[in-house]
Amino acid sequence: MLTYQLEERGGRSLYDxxxxxxxxxxxxxxxxxxxxLPSKRSLAKNLGISVITVExxxxxxSAEGFVYSIEKKGYYVAELSKWVGSSISQRSIEKADDSGKxxxxxxxxxxxxxxxxxxxxxxxxxxxxxxQVLSEQNEMLLRKAPRTGVYELRQAxxxxxxxxxxxxxxxxxxxxxxxxxxxxxxxxxxxxxHKVYAVEDPGYTKLSDILSGDEIECIKVPIxxxxxxxxxxxxxxxxxxxxxxxxxxPTGRVMDIKRRLEFLDWVRGSDERYIIEDDYDCEFRxxxxxxxxxxxxxxxxxxxxxxxxxxxxxxxxxxxxxxxPDKLMRLYxxxxxxxxxxxxxxxxxxxxxxxxxxxxxxxxxxxRVYYRSTRDLLLKEIQNSPLHDIxxxxxxxxxxxxxxxxxxxxxxxxxxxxxxDYGIRISFLSEYTYDYKPENEHIIIINYSxxxxxxxKDAVKRLSWLICDIK
Numbered sequence: 001m002l003t004y005q006l007e008e009r010g011g012r013s014l015y016d017x018x019x020x021x022x023x024x025x026x027x028x029x030x031x032x033x034x035x036x037l038p039s040k041r042s043l044a045k046n047l048g049i050s051v052i053t054v055e056x057x058x059x060x061x062s063a064e065g066f067v068y069s070i071e072k073k074g075y076y077v078a079e080l081s082k083w084v085g086s087s088i089s090q091r092s093i094e095k096a097d098d099s100g101k102x103x104x105x106x107x108x109x110x111x112x113x114x115x116x117x118x119x120x121x122x123x124x125x126x127x128x129x130x131x132q133v134l135s136e137q138n139e140m141l142l143r144k145a146p147r148t149g150v151y152e153l154r155q156a157x158x159x160x161x162x163x164x165x166x167x168x169x170x171x172x173x174x175x176x177x178x179x180x181x182x183x184x185x186x187x188x189x190x191x192x193x194h195k196v197y198a199v200e201d202p203g204y205t206k207l208s209d210i211l212s213g214d215e216i217e218c219i220k221v222p223i224x225x226x227x228x229x230x231x232x233x234x235x236x237x238x239x240x241x242x243x244x245x246x247x248x249x250p251t252g253r254v255m256d257i258k259r260r261l262e263f264l265d266w267v268r269g270s271d272e273r274y275i276i277e278d279d280y281d282c283e284f285r286x287x288x289x290x291x292x293x294x295x296x297x298x299x300x301x302x303x304x305x306x307x308x309x310x311x312x313x314x315x316x317x318x319x320x321x322x323x324x325p326d327k328l329m330r331l332y333x334x335x336x337x338x339x340x341x342x343x344x345x346x347x348x349x350x351x352x353x354x355x356x357x358x359x360x361x362x363x364x365x366x367x368r369v370y371y372r373s374t375r376d377l378l379l380k381e382i383q384n385s386p387l388h389d390i391x392x393x394x395x396x397x398x399x400x401x402x403x404x405x406x407x408x409x410x411x412x413x414x415x416x417x418x419x420x421d422y423g424i425r426i427s428f429l430s431e432y433t434y435d436y437k438p439e440n441e442h443i444i445i446i447n448y449s450x451x452x453x454x455x456x457k458d459a460v461k462r463l464s465w466l467i468c469d470i471k
Contacts, residue, residue: 001038001046014049015056022057023066026077026084033079037067064291065226065256083261108423109459113450114315114400120367121314125359126350133349145341145348149176149321153348156355157321164361165282167296167305173329178318178342180278180308184210186339187304187322190332191240191274198238200228202432202440204249204278207242220434223248227255230262241267242276246291249280250432250445252395252402254291263294267302274328279307281399283364284371301325309351311400311449312364319343319351371400371449374456378448381460386468400449403429406442410470415444422466424459 002022009017025031038046040054047054058075061067067075133141140150148154154171161167177183184207188195193216199208201220211218219236221228228243243263245255267273277294295305308320324332341348354360379393382404396402412428419426429443430436451459 002043003046006047006049015053015060018047018049018053018057019060022061026066026080029084031077033077033081035077036073037075037077039074063254065254065258065260078256078258080258080261109455109462110425110450111444111446111448111459111463112425112427114311114447120370122359122363126354129350129353129357129359130346133346133353137349140349141345143345145343145345147337147339147341148172148174149341149343150345150348150352152352152356154321156352160355160360165279165293165296167293167323169295169305169323173323173326174321175324175332176319176321176341176343176348178320179310180306180320181206181210182342183306183320183322185214186332186336187240187276188214188216190324190328190336195239195272196237198228198233198236198241200243200248201434202250202429204242204244204280205432205434208434222435222437223251223253225253226259227253228259228263230259230266234266239270239272240274240276242278243294244278244280245294246279247281247399249399250401250403250429252399260294260297264298264300267298268300273302275303277303277305279305281311282307283312284368284400295323301327304328312360312367317347317351319347374448374451374453375402377453377456378446378451378460381457385460385464387460387464390467394443401445401447404444404446406444406467408442408467408470410442412441415466415470418470419466422462424462424466426463426466 002025004018004021006014006017012020022031022037031037037043037058040051040058044051044054058067058069062069062075066078066080068078069075151171153176154174157174157176158169158171161169175183175186177186188211193214196217196219197211198219198221199211201222203220203223208218208220219238221233221236221238221241223229227245227248228241233241241263243255245260245263247254263275267275275294275298279293282291293305295303302325304325305323306320307322309317310320313319351360375396379396382388382391382393387404390407392405394403394405412430415426416428427445427447429440429445432445433440
């Protein structure tokens with residue numbers, strides 16, 4: 001029976017500490033591959049804790065791929081023997097511890113846009129902080145910002161990443177820019193145009209457009225349930241891989257620990273290789289703790305971490321950031337000193353205060369509760385609609401979208417062509433696929449971040465009409 005000294009957890013929650021203890025035992029070989037874990041009830045009784053605490057720890061381990069479940073039998077340890085006792089696994093352990101119009105311009109229900117409802121933005125705090133910055137930082141506002149961004153914001157980002165994502169990083173390694181497109185351009189110039197990039201298929205098509213526009217060779221690698229397929233990537237001559245391991249867009253899948261370790265093995269195979277980790281939607285995981293980043297598990301200094309405030313605040317803010325490994329940061333300072341920061345000083349100083357004074361964390365917590373209730377209401381309406389008999393919901397526990405697969409033989413483009421007549425906008429998984437795959441047909445991406453709760457009932461009704469009428 002597993003036994004841990006729970007009183008040594010410090011300020012950590014019980015389930016989080018239990019999760020870390022079991023993960024540590026797996027990586028140290030104390031728990032063998034395919035070994036059955038104690039039942040939730042028996043482990044809870046042995047440790048003197050609730051069954052819910054054990055269930056939450058097991059669920060997190062399962063989400064990250066450390067364990068797998070067999071229906072009516074229980075949880076078992078995943079096959080990770082290749083990495084047991086390795087430097088990668090040790091680093092992973094250490095860091096873990098620490099009435100609508102139907103025209104295109106205006107629709108009743110938009111299941112495509114990632115816009116944030118304006119009524120949820122913290123206008124009063126933001127306006128008050130803006131006035132403070134204008135009166136107190138007037139001289140600094142007129143100075144040219146460091147090319148990496150004002151120090152106060154980079155420090156605030158570093159503190160936030162440490163507290164929320166368990167990522168330990170120096171502000172000196174953070175670069176602030178106006179959107180991820182700008183930061184991708186910096187990476188391209190930094191690494192050189194001779195590099196071959198690999199992207200996920202299906203995946204974030206804008207990145208491949210950026211690479212193609214700069215005449216950079218870009219190869220598309222299929223994904224499976226665990227993420228980008230390593231068996232295919234290993235046969236290609238890619239130098240840089242862009243992945244979204246914590247929450248893949250658009251499928252919503254989480255890359256399991258085995259695949260993550262395979263990527264860390266891959267990037268160590270050549271000095272020329274790098275991984276771009278896009279931590280898309282990480283703040284809005286609605287079940288369990290945030291998934292550990294590849295950046296924090298990387299012991300080779302080969303992972304570039306990227307994130308944005310577009311989803312947490314609003315797309316119009318155009319403030320993103322990335323963390324460069326030490327080697328690339330030195331190269332950036334040596335060869336790209338001509339760069340200028342593309343975000344106005346005023347916005348940077350206001351955002352820095354918004355974060356350091358605790359408003360950002362409270363805003364995220366409020367939005368997480370709001371989006372969870374929005375999702376639950378949307379799922380309830382789908383359950384009570386005609387869609388229930390002809391659709392299946394997938395990947396609804398993370399991010400601000402989920403997938404809805406439809407039982408139909410009608411081509412996706414037919415639904416897209418008629419959606420406007422029903423006052424809605426929708427998108428399909430097939431639109432994000434580079435190479436046609438039948439299994440990606442008939443899967444709608446339901447983005448609910450911009451839908452008002454009072455419109456959900458009618459929005460689902462319109463979606464039902466569209467699907468049932470054409471089906």
